[in-house]
Structures are given as structure tokens and as C-alpha cells.
Amino acid sequence: MRELAERGYLWCIALAFVAFVLVTIGLDYAVLVTAPWVLLALAGIAAVLLIVEARGVALAANRFKWYAIGWVVAAVVAMGLWALAQKDVQAAWPALKSFRKMWNVFEPFALFAAALFVLIAIGILAIGTLDKGMHQPGRLERTFAVNMSAKVAAVPMAFTAIGVFVISTGWTIYHSFTNSKLLPKSQFIGLDQYERLWSTNRWLVSIENLAIYGICMLIFSLVIGFVLAALMDQKIRFESVFRTIFLYPFALSFIVTGLVWQWLLTPEFGVQKIVRDLGFENFTFDPLFNADWVIYGILFAALWQGTGFVMVLMLAGLRGIDQEIWKAARVDGIPMWKTYIFIVIPMMRPVFVTALVIIAAGIIKVYDLVVAQTSGGPGIASEVPAKYVYDLMFGGQNLGQGFAASTMMLVSVLVVLIPWAYLEFGGRKRG
Amino acid sequence: MAIVAQESRLSRVLWPILAWTIAIIFFFPIFWLVFTSFKTDADAVKPEHLIFFTPTLENYINMTENYDYWRFAINSVITSVFATLFALIVGVPCAYAMAFNPTRATKDILMWMLSTKMLPAAAVLYPMTFLTKNFLGIYDTHFLVIVVLCLINLPIVIWMLFTYFKEIPKEIIEAGKMDGVSTWGEIKDILIPLAWGGVASTALLCFIFCWNEAYWTVRLTTTEAATLSKLIEGNRAPEGLFFGRLSAVSAAAVGPIVVLGWFCQKQLVQGLTFGAVK
Numbered sequence: 001m002r003e004l005a006e007r008g009y010l011w012c013i014a015l016a017f018v019a020f021v022l023v024t025i026g027l028d029y030a031v032l033v034t035a036p037w038v039l040l041a042l043a044g045i046a047a048v049l050l051i052v053e054a055r056g057v058a059l060a061a062n063r064f065k066w067y068a069i070g071w072v073v074a075a076v077v078a079m080g081l082w083a084l085a086q087k088d089v090q091a092a093w094p095a096l097k098s099f100r101k102m103w104n105v106f107e108p109f110a111l112f113a114a115a116l117f118v119l120i121a122i123g124i125l126a127i128g129t130l131d132k133g134m135h136q137p138g139r140l141e142r143t144f145a146v147n148m149s150a151k152v153a154a155v156p157m158a159f160t161a162i163g164v165f166v167i168s169t170g171w172t173i174y175h176s177f178t179n180s181k182l183l184p185k186s187q188f189i190g191l192d193q194y195e196r197l198w199s200t201n202r203w204l205v206s207i208e209n210l211a212i213y214g215i216c217m218l219i220f221s222l223v224i225g226f227v228l229a230a231l232m233d234q235k236i237r238f239e240s241v242f243r244t245i246f247l248y249p250f251a252l253s254f255i256v257t258g259l260v261w262q263w264l265l266t267p268e269f270g271v272q273k274i275v276r277d278l279g280f281e282n283f284t285f286d287p288l289f290n291a292d293w294v295i296y297g298i299l300f301a302a303l304w305q306g307t308g309f310v311m312v313l314m315l316a317g318l319r320g321i322d323q324e325i326w327k328a329a330r331v332d333g334i335p336m337w338k339t340y341i342f343i344v345i346p347m348m349r350p351v352f353v354t355a356l357v358i359i360a361a362g363i364i365k366v367y368d369l370v371v372a373q374t375s376g377g378p379g380i381a382s383e384v385p386a387k388y389v390y391d392l393m394f395g396g397q398n399l400g401q402g403f404a405a406s407t408m409m410l411v412s413v414l415v416v417l418i419p420w421a422y423l424e425f426g427g428r429k430r431g
Numbered sequence: 432m433a434i435v436a437q438e439s440r441l442s443r444v445l446w447p448i449l450a451w452t453i454a455i456i457f458f459f460p461i462f463w464l465v466f467t468s469f470k471t472d473a474d475a476v477k478p479e480h481l482i483f484f485t486p487t488l489e490n491y492i493n494m495t496e497n498y499d500y501w502r503f504a505i506n507s508v509i510t511s512v513f514a515t516l517f518a519l520i521v522g523v524p525c526a527y528a529m530a531f532n533p534t535r536a537t538k539d540i541l542m543w544m545l546s547t548k549m550l551p552a553a554a555v556l557y558p559m560t561f562l563t564k565n566f567l568g569i570y571d572t573h574f575l576v577i578v579v580l581c582l583i584n585l586p587i588v589i590w591m592l593f594t595y596f597k598e599i600p601k602e603i604i605e606a607g608k609m610d611g612v613s614t615w616g617e618i619k620d621i622l623i624p625l626a627w628g629g630v631a632s633t634a635l636l637c638f639i640f641c642w643n644e645a646y647w648t649v650r651l652t653t654t655e656a657a658t659l660s661k662l663i664e665g666n667r668a669p670e671g672l673f674f675g676r677l678s679a680v681s682a683a684a685v686g687p688i689v690v691l692g693w694f695c696q697k698q699l700v701q702g703l704t705f706g707a708v709k
Contacts, residue, residue, distance in 0.1 A: 166547075167558075168554070168555040168558035168559055168562075169550065169554045169555055171558040172554045172555070172557065172558055173554075184561065228453065231446060231449065231450055231453075232450070234446050236446055236447060236450055237447065240697070241454075242450055242454055244692075244693065245454045245457050245458050246453075246454070246457055247692065248457070248458070248461055248689065248692070249457065249460070249461070250639070250692075251639060251685060251688045251689050251691075251692045252461070252643075252685050252689075253642070253643030253644075253645060253660060253663075253684070253685065254643065254645065255645050255660060255663050255664065255667075255681075256464070256663065256681040256684065256685050259663070259667070259677060259681055260460045260461075260463065260464050260681070261460065263463070263467070263674060264460055264463065269477070304457065304460065308457070350594075354594075357545060357548075357590075358587070360549060361548045361549055361587070364549060364550075364551050365551065365552055365646060367645075367646050368645040368646060368660075372667065385551070385553070386551065386552070386553050386646070389551075389553035389554075389556075390553065390556070390646075390650075393556070393557045394557075394650070399557065402553075402557065403554075403557070405553075406551060406553040406554035407554065409551040409553060409554065410550060410551055410554050413549055413550060413551060417546055417549055418546075
């Protein structure tokens with residue numbers, strides 16, 4: 001029950017925030033000014049109801065009085081910040097005008113914060129009042145007030161993550177059903193954008209490329225990373241030098257990686273030229289200019305960039321494994337490769353999850369690399385979804401298509417991600 | 432440090448050779464990049480000048496004089512440092528709360544945070560541009576770049592910190608509580624010193640990600656808050672043009688982070704060993 005209430009608590013705050021931002025984005029700008037007042041009014045009504053419910057228990061005896069007063073003070077400070085952005089105040093105090101831009105940024109947040117703080121204060125008072133009659137802290141109090149600081153500390157993250165990602169994503173999904181061209185509009189045209197999207201060849205190529213890139217990237221970087229780590233684990237000399245060299249590419253941004261590998265893979269003066277100069281006249285290696293191979297050229301650059309980090313992760317994992325296991329395996333006469341595959345790898349499961357998460361996060365956003373290396377060419381052979389979306393939104397002035405494409409990306413990620421994530425993180429401990 | 436390595440003489444010779452070969456393959460592109468940056472644009476595309484050429488600083492001088500390298504570099508430093516700092520300020524309490532006051536919802540929340548990292552940024556990019564440009568008026572400011580960089584890296588930061596904090600025995604924290612240490616005191620005086628390696632490697636990783644971010648920074652800035660990614664992006668030319676110049680820009684853009692990485696990589700490896708992976 002406690003967990004449920006706790007989750008409810010987080011969700012309520014999140015929902016209030018959602019409502020507020022939705023109002024801000026979705027409706028007219030003028031509403032922004034009134035919305036917090038609506039929230040405040042609601043909070044007031046809630047407070048009155050709660051007081052009535054508590055049958056007039058004296059608030060003065062409330063255990064949480066000081067907490068509540070603290071929140072009210074915070075609300076007043078926030079309102080003060082809000083006041084600084086008002087024209088009348090600025091007229092009375094001209095020095096403020098030079099920071100007008102800053103006040104304008106703070107204005108909506110300050111109002112919202114004020115409303116929220118007042119709500120929290122009222123909530124705390126109400127909890128204290130309701131739980132007062134009990135001998136020990138009641139359920140409400142345990143849920144909301146025990147370890148209050150830790151819970152409040154977790155709230156900013158919930159806020160920002162929901163506010164920025166979920167709201168913006170919702171906005172995108174909403175507008176993917178409209179005929180937005182140059183500017184977002186609200187005229188619904190149903191699923192037309194999606195139909196057009198799936199009949200566009202460029203999109204289909206993008207999807208295929210991402211699938212190839214993603215699968216190969218996952219498999220190869222895990223395998224190569226593990227093999228390199230196993231290699232490094234063999235009491236090799238100059239280990240730290242190797243480690244540094246392998247890690248170096250990871251410090252390079254994707255754009256720089258893309259540029260370097262674009263040069264290296266250019267036939268006229270890259271790898272092909274060097275090998276031909278060594279005497280192999282017929283050697284051909286031009287993946288970036290061959291529509292069938294171009295995605296592997298990009299994959300190669302990505303592997304070069306990311307494998308080092310995977311290796312370091314794996315190496316750390318290998319170091320964490322008990323030396324006794326190696327001895328035991330040797331005594332039992334198990335060959336080394338078998339020990340690795342059947343004993344060591346299962347023990348390193350958390351490492352693999354870590355690596356997987358970081359690699360997967362990189363795969364979906366592959367964009368810089370493609371732009372720097374091939375600009376999607378030759379033709380459209382190396383397009384990826386992120387680039388498709390980007391081009392349509394900012395280059396092609398076809399927002400609706402871009403929104404539809406990004407919604408499709410979202411959906412496909414969710415379809416893959418959610419079941420896996422629940423199996424990995426959610427399932428076992430729920431009991 | 433597998434004991435098995437002592438098994439055969441062959442492997443003692445073979446492993447180093449293999450390792451050196453791979454290391455050379457890994458290092459060659461960087462070597463190429465740095466080399467090219469000291470060539471003139473004309474020399475850069477001539478294969479006969481691959482190794483033998485007259486080095487010139489022309490590209491670097493050109494870069495600092497004509498492209499305002501320092502402004503971009505300072506922007507990069509400001510945004511990355513502050514984004515990392517803010518990510519830690521938000522991330523440490525959050526990871527602390529989840530690691531030491533876990534509930535059954537903790538795993539769900541953690542998973543949900545991580546899933547935001549997986550969601551395509553493309554779906555959020557346009558609304559963000561639209562919102563910051565038309566409503567908030569913070570487009571192309573350091574503030575915006577810092578906030579965005581901080582947000583996109585927060586999930587990874589929190590998650591890594593969580594795995595490190597989880598390693599620390601709960602009893603230590605509870606002992607602190609018994610002695611009447613406040614929550615903030617617990618974090619500052621007990622938790623962070625204990626998990627210092629983990630916090631440092633998380634910060635380093637976050638810094639690298641911030642520094643290298645291009646998808647967001649290129650789109651959300653024009654001049655005022657433009658970072659080094661934007662400088663490279665602006666100097667990018669179709670194949671075969673201005674290689675020397677572009678190499679210099681690239682080398683100068685990744686230089687600071689490479690130097691930082693050189694000093695911190697031991698810390699990073701130790702930090703990783705300490706937490707995430709056990």
C-alpha cells in the first residue's frame with residue numbers, strides 16, 4: 001500500500017506539471033498567465049475540503065507546521081520572482097528593465113513553483129492534521145513525510161524528465177496527425193502523414209539501414225569488446241598504454257570520427273591508395289561509394305569509436321571476477337574458452353547490461369556520424385531515421401512528415417524496449 | 432590476470448603481437464588526423480605526402496584568426512562544465528534516495544528514467560526549438576544548452592551513480608543517521624568520499640558526452656552559445672576540400688578532451704571496476 005501511495009504521490013506532482021505545460025504549449029499564450037491561478041484556486045478548495053474533513057482539528061498542534069511554513073515561504077519567494085517580471089513593478093523600479101529577458105524566462109516557472117509550493121504546504125498540513133490522533137505515525141505520514149528530503153530530492157529529476165521529454169514527445173505525436181508544413185498547425189488529416197511516410201522509399205531505406213547498423217553494432221561491439229578485454233586480461237605488458245589507445249577514439253565526437261573515416265575510406269588517398277602503393281594494384285576498398293556497402297563503412301567507424309569503452313567496461317568486469325574460479329576451472333580441466341563462455345560471461349551479466357544500455361542509446365541517435373561521413377549518400381543509400389526527421393523538419397519544411405517519422409521511431413523503440421526492460425529490471429524483484 | 436595465461440609459450444609471444452596490431456589499427460586514424468592538420472590543404476590530399484611533408488602551422492593560425500576558435504572553445508567549456516555540474520547536483524541526491532531508501536517502485540522509476548535516454552531525440556528536437564525560440568526567448572543562450580545537455584545526460588548519470596551507491600553498505604549511512612548527521616551531511620561527508628571513484632568517472636563520462644554532443648547543440652544555437660561541434664559542422668565541406676583546415680579544427684576540438692582523458696583514464700577504469708559492473 002505504501003508503495004502505491006508513494007507512486008501516486010510522484011505521479012500526482014508529475015500530472016500537475018503535465019497539465020501546466022500542456023496548457024502552456026497547446027493553448028494560447030495568454031492562458032499561461034491565468035492557469036496557475038486556476039491551480040491555486042483548486043488548491044484552495046482542496047484545502048478547505050481537507051480542513052472540513054479533519055473536523056476542525058487545531059492546526060496549531062500540527063506536527064508539520066514548520067515544514068508547511070517553509071514551503072509557504074518558498075512560495076512567497078517564487079511569487080516575488082514572478083513579480084519582478086511584471087510591467088508595473090518594472091516601471092516603478094527601472095533598474096530591473098536591463099534584466100528583462102531573464103525575468104521573462106523565470107516568469108512562468110516562478111508562478112508554477114509558487115502554486116506547487118502552496119499545494120505541498122497544504123498537503124503537509126493536511127497530513128499532519130489527519131494523522132494526529134494516532135499513537136504512531138500513520139500511513140499518510142509514513143508515505144509523505146518520512147525521508148521527506150530524499151523524496152523531494154528525487155522530484156526535480158522526475159519533473160525535468162517528464163516536462164521536457166514526455167511533453168515534447170506528446171506535442172510531436174499530436175502534430176503528426178496534422179497537415180503542418182512550415183509551421184505547426186492544428187488541422188487534423190488523420191493517418192495521411194503515416195501513409196505517405198510508409199510509401200516513401202527514403203524512409204524504408206532509413207529503417208533498413210538502422211536495423212542493419214543496430215544489430216551489427218550491438219553484436220560486434222559486445223563481441224569485440226569482450227575479446228579485447230579478455231586479451232588485455234592475459235597479464236600483458238604495457239597494459240595501461242593499450243587501454244589508453246583503445247579508449248582514445250571514445251573521446252572523439254561522432255562528427256570528428258565521421259570526418260576521419262570519410263578521409264580514410266576515400267579511394268583516391270585513403271586505405272585503398274595505401275594498400276595499392278604497397279603493391280596490390282587491384283585492391284578495391286571503397287565502401288562509402290558503394291550503395292550496398294556504405295552502411296558497413298559507417299558501422300566500421302562507429303565500432304572504432306565505441307569498442308574501446310565497451311572493452312574498458314568488460315575489463316573492469318573481468319577484474320571483478322574471483323581468481324578462485326579460474327583455478328577451479330583449471331583443476332577440473334575445463335578449457336579456457338569454455339570457462340569464458342559458460343562461467344565467466346554469465347557472471348558478468350550486469351556488465352553486459354551496462355554496455356548494452358550505453359550502446360543502444362547511441363544506436364538510436366546515430367546522426368552526426370552519417371552526416372559527417374556520407375551525408376546520406378551515395379544517393380539515399382546511407383540515410384538513417386534521425387537524419388530523415390531532421391531533414392524534413394529543418395530542411396524540407398515538411399513538419400508533418402517529420403513528426404510522423406519521429407513518432408514511428410518512438411513507437412518502434414517502445415515496442416522493442418518495454419518488454420526487454422521489464423524483463424531485465426522490473427520482473428524479478430517485484431515478487 | 433588469468434592464471435591460464437602461463438599455459439603455453441606460444442601465447443606469450445602471440446598475445447602481445449596481436450595486441451600491438453590492434454592498437455596500431457586503433458591509433459592510425461588519430462595519427463592521420465593530427466598529421467593532416469599540419470599539412471596545407473593541397474598537401475593533405477596528395478598520397479605521396481602521407482608521411483613526408485613540410486609541417487606548417489598555417490591551419491591552426493588560420494583557425495584562431497579567422498574562425499574565432501577560442502569563442503567556440505570557451506562556449507564548449509562553459510556548457511560542458513556546468514551541465515556536468517548540474518547533472519551531478521541533481522543526480523547525486525536522486526541516486527542517494529533510490530539507493531538507500533528503495534521502495535518497490537524504485538526499479539520502475541529507474542527503468543523509466545533510462546528509457547527516456549533511449550527515446551529518439553528527433554521527436555523532441557522540434558518542439559524544443561519551437562518552444563525556446565518563440566515562447567521562452569532562451570534560444571541560443573548558454574542557459575539553454577546547459578539545461579539540455581544536463582537533461583539528456585541525467586538518466587545515464589543517475590543510473591551510474593545508483594549502481595555505485597548501491598555498493599556502499601547501508602549500515603554506514605545508517606550509522607551516520609544515528610549520530611545525528613543531516614541528509615546533506617550524509618551525502619557530503621559519508622557518501623561522496625566513499626564513492627569518489629564512481630562519482631569522478633561518472634562526471635568524466637558525462638563531460639565527454641556533453642563535449643561531443645552535436646545533434647542538440649548544432650540545432651539550438653546560432654552564434655552566441657555555439658560550441659565546437661558547431662564549428663566543425665560549419666567547416667564541413669564536400670569530399671576533398673580543405674582537409675588540412677578541417678583536420679586542424681577537428682584536432683583542436685577533440686584536443687582538450689583527449690588530454691583530459693589521458694589524465695583521467697586510470698580514474699575512469701578504477702571507478703568502473705568499483706561499481707557498475709560487480
